[in-house]
Amino acid sequence: EIVLTQSPGTLSLSPGERATLSCRASQSFSSSYLAWYQQKPGQAPRLLIYGASNRATGIPDRFSGSGSGTDFTLTISRLEPEDFAVYYCQQYGSSPLTFGGGTKVEIK
């Protein structure tokens, strides 16, 4: 099973700042099959990025994904008030599908 480790656990930033979230895999997997999700309290997760760098439909371009192999990054270029949430990475290159433990982006 591929273990995904997200860091930091909590990121305290102000609106307008840049957020950089990390997701590291315990082993490499197929073809950058990595997704990122955003989850707000009381809501279901929402797909942001798939294939490591492809934005899902309707996702603003301030969200970008990068990386390959075992190291992946989600960047939010300028934080908007609605971006404060928990973010999860997920790999789908190897069975079983696994998620990282999440990074909480909170208002500083």
Add this chain to the structure above:
Amino acid sequence: QVQLVESGGGVVQPGRSLRLSCAASGFTFSAYAMHWVRQAPGKGLEWVAVISYDGSNKYNADSVKGRFTISRDNSKNTLFLQMNSLRAEDTAIYYCARDPVAAVQRGYFDSWGQGTLVTVSS
């Protein structure tokens, strides 16, 4: 638009059974693989099971193997999760989620339901 609505959650004693349903609308349900993903209170996400678009292939996480069964009724646009021998550690919100590409199983989730809470407690 895509809509997924889970139901069937509740409080159940350890060792008992529960069946979850997920009613789908707004897309051709029979063309998409479907998943169950769960989230224990205050915790992260855990993939539970997947079923292919036609129901011919199913896979479970090891944590539920032999106890949970995923199924679907394409004539009724409904996904199911039969949960037997429930344990306290199965307590979670259970989400149904759609695989994003018709007729192909990718393994990520482009649409989610609002979830249904299952509490296993005596």
